[in-house]
Amino acid sequence: MNTGPSAALSRKEDAGGQLYGFGAVPLGGGDTRFRLWAPGAREVALLIRGQEPRPMTATHDGFHELVCQAPAGTLYRFGLPDGSSVPDPASRMQDGDVHDASIVCDSASYSWQCGHWRGRPWTEAVLYEAHCGLAGGFDGLRARLPELARLGITAVELMPVADFPGPRNWGYDGVLPYAPDRAYGTPDDLRRLIDAAHGLHMMVFLDVVYNHFGPDGNYLSSYAPEFFRTDLDTPWGPAIDFRRPEVRRFFAENALYWLREYRFDGLRLDAVHAISDRSWLPEMAAFVRRSIGPNRQVHLVLENDDNAASLLEQGFDAQWNDDAHHVLHHVLTGERSGYYASYADDAGGMLARALAEGFVFQGQADPHRQGRLRGEPSAGLSPEHFVFFLQNHDQVGNRALGERLISLGVRQKALRAAVALQLLVPQIPLVFMGEEQGASTPFLYFTSHTRPELARAVRDGRRREFAGFPGFADAHALQGIPDPNDPDTWRRSRPQADDEAAAEAWRRWYEQLLALRREYVVPRLRGARSMGARALGPSAVCATWKMDDGARLTILCNLGDEACECTELAGLPPDAVFFSGPEDSGEARAFLQPGRLPAHCTIAALESEGG
Template identity: 60%
Template sequence: MSETTTRLALRGAAASIPDRFGACLLAPGRTRFRLWAPAQDSVAVEIEPDRPGARRVPMQAGPDGWFEVQVDCGAGTRYRYGLGSGQSVPDPASRMQDGDVHDASVVVDPAAYRWRQTRWRGRPWSEAVIYELHVGAFGGFDGVRAQLPRLAKLGITAVELMPVADFPGARNWGYDGVLPYAPDRAYGTPEQLKALVDEAHGLGLMVFLDVVYNHFGPDGNYLHAYAPAFFREDMHTPWGPAIDFRRAQVRDFFTGNAAYWLRDYRFDGLRFDAAHAIAEQDWLEEMAHVLRQATDRQRHVHLVLEHDDNAVVLLEHEFDAQWNDDGHHVLHRLLTGENQGYYGDYDEQPAALLARCLAQGFAYQGECSAHRGGVPRGRPSAHLPPTSFVLFLQNHDQIGNRARGERLLALLRAQGRTEVLRAAVALVLLAPQIPLIFMGEEYGVEAPFLYFTSHGPELAQAVREGRRREFAGFAEFADEAARAAIPDPNEAATFEASRHGLLDRGAAQDWPDYYGTLLRCRRDALVPSLDAARAIGAQALGEQAVWARWSLGDGRLLALYANFGDAAVPAPTPADAAGLLFESRAGAAGELEQGSLAAVCTLAWIEEGAS
């Protein structure tokens, strides 16, 4: 029996974990409040604080730092926790805030929303075409809901929301969240979020949620006041003290949070942000096992990692897939020529590295990364199916972590190479890996997606200065004046610039038509047999071109040819002249049949009845 299995057996069933923290409605007029506050001698729950008729009800101290009490109050009740030290704090497991993160928490009835799509069971992972979006950029939960019919018609099958956990202020990327159970009120109410999920299910769309379990934001986190044991004193992350996942209470808090989103909001899956920053990696496997055991076997639930260490062992067990940063980085290097920062790890023989990503998943499978100080990164991944990897040309990080937030189309337009983007899009959408599209790229939006916040003056200044220091090592920003021109994350104009073009797209149809055509090809020709797809091999064709082949589950072969260079290269001819599935450039298929892969193009070929 493994260590994880032993721990699960000792700690009991998963079903009780989601209700251990915060306010739990027991009956229409009866609520149980529960707080883990091991640094406090006494705690009270303050009912309707700062209002007429406010009550302060002492909580009973239990073992291991727990405090609990049942109070005659129902859904909609505002409350705070009064600590023995004299401080009054919101509930760390608040299901809704009466305003922002510093305000009172609100008791929520999880059964108040009447679901319409009661028979929805999700979709298989092989059908996933993911569309990542920022809820605030579309105007909140209702704004996203209005976009769903368009996305479903385009061929999207899964919408992924960037984090919605309550963050300070009115605008934020979401990775500064401090109340993991509470949807941010700037986006809407719990019922509005559930209506979004419900509407998506009615259109055949899955909905995934990005969750952040590796750190809390810098403003509005009161855990240090009453549960400093939540954090480690001997370890820090880039965002502050490391969360102490050695403690059962901490593990249960986040496992319960994951179960809560899947159960109460009926999300179809979760994406775990920067999971490599969690020191106790065994918790990830434990948490995923708990979720699998607690989920209806007839329901499709998908768990996806972002993990800088290329964590193959997690993909071998409980997780469906990982974001393939290697695939993105080498594609970006091939398309733009950029080689600063982590792109430097992909500067030598990028076509060969792309071929390795297509055939084996990760480019780094134990090799040393110069960008990471020469340490080995990753493990062999060739045995994993292609669907274990999420492939993309852009996402919130890869655009927004740039100083000016440039999208790929804007970068390539400046180089006069926009046609190469069409070839890259075709490769991503027709490869057997799971494709991800970042909001706006399907319309050719060129407005930036910048990093934005709405912190108070002191923290805003620290973020502004930190952002400028971050880019000081880049030649482009060596000059102080250049760094001073980097958009201020806290300015409202930075957020508004990041929304530009998402809602007012004009009449341009070239890009949506192109994406729609590719997604129909994927749906009809590939998806029915992706579950059993396996790579046959891939190779570089010169310095900027690749050829890759996969066996599909029905015995057919898929071949992809991609040339991102400005000159044709010799290439193997297709075995079946009638098997053309797609060409990004008219006439390229005829040239390939003569043994030449045209410049700046991608072709997809299906060979019927191959063994």
């Protein structure tokens, strides 16, 4: 009979039922179980600061483990055969940055104030995407929660917080997926943010990155080269090998960790099209939902360039709808370079399809992708499966100069009408930080790499990326693209309005529309189905949905500069119209009988069943 550390581990795991398979997990009484998957290392030592190295026990599946006295707050590293030492890849907190020692943490020590919280239905979600660093860290964002709640936001979505190199980063260069970055605060500061949100009846989502690691601070290849594939690359380096059960488990447990130990209400999975084995996704979703149990409402959202509609029936609530964004961006700005070219020839028809069916590309050839077939049929899905945004960190920050729509020459009336469309249709809206106040400050790509050669490579690579775009054909223009590593690039990205009166007008606009959404759309949203949509012109659309209670929601939107014919207007009972604007002054209602939809106008009507 085995009576060594592994046996003790097994007995304590069976008793506690709350332990994870990676990292340092407190077991009670000051004992901690350390576990590292290092199939490429013959032996591994636990290095606790101030103590002699402790040999760990190697198991047949490549793990090295040890149970010993190490209370919360203990600093440790793992020693490798070549004499080097590395932080824990499943570190729960770092003593500084990604290269420093890891710290034993006890998540059970935090006293939750809203322990009764069980979440909110997905249909009630109004997402607000925020970057914690630009908001002043976890505490700074926590201070803004009451303001966002008054606005009508029901869910704050954090850009990735997993530990990245330096104090400034979008978060997609993370290398320690379990550890909140210390630049934003401590793990308990993050819990206080989530606790405060729950106290305001708000959900909190986290953006997680499972498709790659950042370029600095990832030591996995030195002791677990099997973590990566040798036959497949991504835009960020070798693909993670999701064929291996240990890799699948590492990330599935990470998803569970954020949801259970921090009580996040949901996750947004970044760029899952770059995950090499798609079968892991529904497997992970099932694992998370089974582990969380039925007493909490937890939501899983995808970013997936492949438009794989089938995943939205395999444990995932929704996907970011890039198609809807791209066609609306083209309509508002006229841009047709890059991926916008795929949406330029039939913009009105594509917008109608995005509103009625979710994805525009459902298996057709995509011109921007060299004619590659893209997408799966999505017309059978309810609109709540699609997250609808006018802007987000990608669509603003991946521009060379980080311009927001308000700085791209879009007419204010047209932009306000587009916001009305976004917030009143049955898809789930996402607001990007600063939109609600009409911020004109850019959102730029920023980093804080300490290795000069890496900082230089990132700067030069970004400039090369835009060398073929209109406006950046000469070297002088390319030099004008901000250096991501310059602290001023980060400072310039803080959302600010030019004028407080204008900012307050924008806030009132969002508050008005979200109140209407809460009254007319949300109670009827679950199970809503499209009744069809059609283009009224290159910049105008009419769409109708049968809502859950049988009522019919009709949205008419004209983002063009001229009025357009709209026969549907004549059939709308005036008392069914609950919004017309931007001004909502009666101007739009005056066109109901003639059947012409004014320029820069959105109209929303709800007709009860049989009405």
